[in-house]
Structures are given as C-alpha cells and as structure tokens.
Amino acid sequence: MTQVEQLSDFVVRATYENLSNGASQELKIRVLDALGCAIGALDGPPIKMLQAQLEDFGGNPLVTLIGGGKTAPDRAALYNSALVRYLDYNDSYLAKGETCHPSDNLGAALAASEYARGSGKDFLTALAVAYQVQCRLSDVAPVRARGFDHTTQGAYAVAAGVAKALKLDQHQTANAIAISGTAFNALRVTRTGRLSNWKGLAYPNTAFGATHAAFLAMHGITGPLEVFEGNKGFMESIAGRFEIDWQQENLDAVTRTSVKKYNAEFHSQSALEGILELRASHQLQAKEIERIEIEIFDVSYHIIGGGEEGDKHLVRTKEEADHSLPYMVAVALLDGEVTPAQYAPERIIREDVQTLLRKVNVRPDDAMSKRFPAEMPCRIQIFLRNGQTLSIEKRDYEGFYTRPMSWEKAEAKFANLAAPYSDDELRHAIVEAVAHLEIIEVQQLTDLLTRVRKRD
DSSP states (O other): OOHHHHHHHHHHHOOGGGSOHHHHHHHHHHHHHHHHHHHHTTTOHHHHHHHHHHHHHOOOOOEEOTTSOEEOHHHHHHHHHHHHHHTSOSOBEEETTEEEOGGGGHHHHHHHHHHTTOBHHHHHHHHHHHHHHHHHHHHHOOOGGGTBOTHHHHHHHHHHHHHHHTTOOHHHHHHHHHHHHHHOOOBGGGGSSSOOTHHHHHHHHHHHHHHHHHHHHHTTOOOOTTTTTSTTSHIIIIIOOOOOOGGGOOSOGGGGOBOOSSSSOGGGHHHHHHHHHHHHHHTOOGGGEEEEEEEEOHHHHHHHSSSTTOOSSOOOSHHHHTTOHHHHHHHHHHHSOOSGGGGSHHHHTOHHHHHHHTTEEEEEOHHHHHHTTTOOOEEEEEEETTSOEEEEEESOOTTSTTSOOOHHHHHHHHHHHHGGGSOHHHHHHHHHHHHTGGGSBHHHHHHHHTTOOOOO
16 A cells, blocks of 8 residues: 555544543634634635635635635635634644644635534544644654754645545545645745744644545546656655554644643743743833844744744734744843734734844754754743843643643633634534534534624
C-alpha cells in the first residue's frame, strides 16, 4: 500500500468511539471556540467581499452559511472557514518546526457533514480525523523552513476530514487526499513581509479546494496515489523523508492543541499574559515607560518579533497588527486587553500605540528556544523613566495545552464574541448544542448558526 492508502485506511476505520473522553471534551471546546471566532468575524471586510462573490456566483443551496443563507458545500467550506480564521483567534498546534490552526478544518467538516445528513458524532469524528492528520504531519513533515505554508499539510487534513464526513470508501478517500495534497502546496510568503488579506484566507481557500477534491473523488475521479513517496512527490519535492504508522494512530491530537486567551498571533500569548499581569500589579501608564525588552523563543521572534519574516514596527493594517509582537504588547499596555476592538483601523493608527510600539524590542534567547514547543517561555523587562525596572518570566499561559482552558472560560469567550450578533437565548442554544453534539444531528446545530445576524 502507498502512504496515502495507509492514511485512507486510518480515516475509514476511525470512529467516534476512538475518541477518549478527554479528547471528546477538548474537541467540543475547540468547536465552541471556533464558532465564537466565526460569529465574531461576521462584519470583517474580507468576509463581506467573499459574501459578495458568493452572491454573484450563486451555488446549489445545499448547506448552511453561518449568519444565514445556503450554498454548495465547497463554497460553504470557503466562507465558514474564512469566518473561523479572520480574527486570528482560533486554536493552534505547536510542532518543533511548524505551527498550525487545526480548527481551520471546521468549516469544511461541518459543510460535508451537513451535506451527508450526518449526526453530531459523525461531525466530531470527521473533525478529529482532520486534527490528527494535520497535527501529525506538522510533527514529522514541517515545511515552514523550506518556504511553504502550514496550509500545505492542511490540504491532506481537510480532504481526510471531508472524506470521513461523506463516508467515502477507502479507494475514494485515498484519491480525495491524493488530489488535494498534489494541488495545494502554498508559499510561506503569505505570512512574511507586508501582510495582506490572504493571511486569513489561505487556509479557507485550501478548505474550498480540498472539499471540491473530495467530491470529485466521490464521483470517481482518481488522483496520484504516490503523492507522498513518489517521484517528485511531497517527500522528494518539499518535506523530505518521514514515516507515520497510521495503524498506530488514535484521535487524541486535539488534546495537544491550545486555545488562545488573547486575540493575537499564537506565539504572543505567554508574553501578553505577562505584560498584562505587570500592568495590573503596577498600574502602569504609557508615559512612565522608557523602553520594553522582551526575550523569547526563536520561533516567536522570527514570526512576530522582527526576525526572518520581516520588521514588525511598521504596522498599518489588521493583518500586520495581529502579527506584530511590539504592537500587541503596546496595545495591551494601553487598553488592558487584546480583543477584536484592538484591531479596528482607527485604533491601529492612533499616535499612542504607534509611539509605544517603537519602544518595544524583541530578541531571541537560545535557552528559551530549546524549551519550545513544550513551553512558550519569555522574559519581559519594562524600564521606567524613574529608573525602576519591572520584570516577569512566563513559561506558558492559560489556554496552553499544559494549562487547558476550562469549558466555562471557553463559554465566556464565545459569549463575548457572539454577543453583538445574537441574543442570550440563541447563544445558550448554540452552547447547549455543542455540549451535546454526540446526541444531536448536525442540522440542529447549523439551523442555529443560520440565525446569527450581522450588525448592519
């Protein structure tokens, strides 16, 4: 059997009963968290652009769009995935050479599950499969250092999850994964330099294409089954040699993913918790600060601290702001929080934050880098004009997989994000549906999601 056939065998064999009790509960927390992110993004400018295109192109109204309306499954995967991703507030998984956001798979898994008239168990199983595939490929086949984006592994994950939701057989599943994996090898330039809307739309585009690939395979289209190990395949061209024994895999990767406490790029979370703790304990005012020095693990430095992915003191847009540690630290000190409000265009360009962010210096620390990804260590020093120095060290944050976010905290985050778009009764109903997904039909959840409404 080829590698993709072994993977497809794992996908077909997976059942809800393979999820441990802990994994099932953590997966529900990720679903609630992702839905909160999606509802909270309904007014995002790129979301409105996507909606305009969907309305222009149309689509057979087979599955639900969050916020109202129906369209074809691949287009629903695109739109709902864009909602989950736009705020950059959904979950993350850390591997030594890769970081991904496994709930990026939710939009596609939900669309396919609704199309197939699946149960909540079917949806959770499909999503768990996508989590497992993406996280394990991130572990053994990182591609960031070779110039490719984490959506590259996602092409295999989405196709696997959608194939599971559609109940494809082993042959169809292998072809779905092969088609998708061959077609979507995205460049890391998406997240370097001057950032664009594509930062939040790259994975939704992969979800769109991978969902489409799964439906092609369902109708009999075949793909290159040597996509992993073949001549000019994924291993030879991009990732290098690796091995995964899919017969030994379970569905517990979700327990090693982390939920964001702050609306900020994942590698900033421990630093933001530290800076807010200093702010609270010392009642800090921006005018008192001479400079801020942050030592942090190398991955954080390179992605959001001014390392190999570009200067982070030039911040003009939401996409640049939520990938700039200097901006996020500065706005946290000024506002006492990091939520979607901190990325409003008028907030980003205000003089107070633009002045303070230039006082933030970030550098990598070798010892901390060796502790990553088991920890997210950082050391923060704030030098005040009166000569006093304040400092704090962090190893993780509330929401990191070693210090998991509780259901109650996840529910509070969901409520804060969804409140502008729903009433108390609807929010309670969505929370209850997610809490009891294993005993309801997917349609019962999507019927609720169609009732949330944009503010305008």
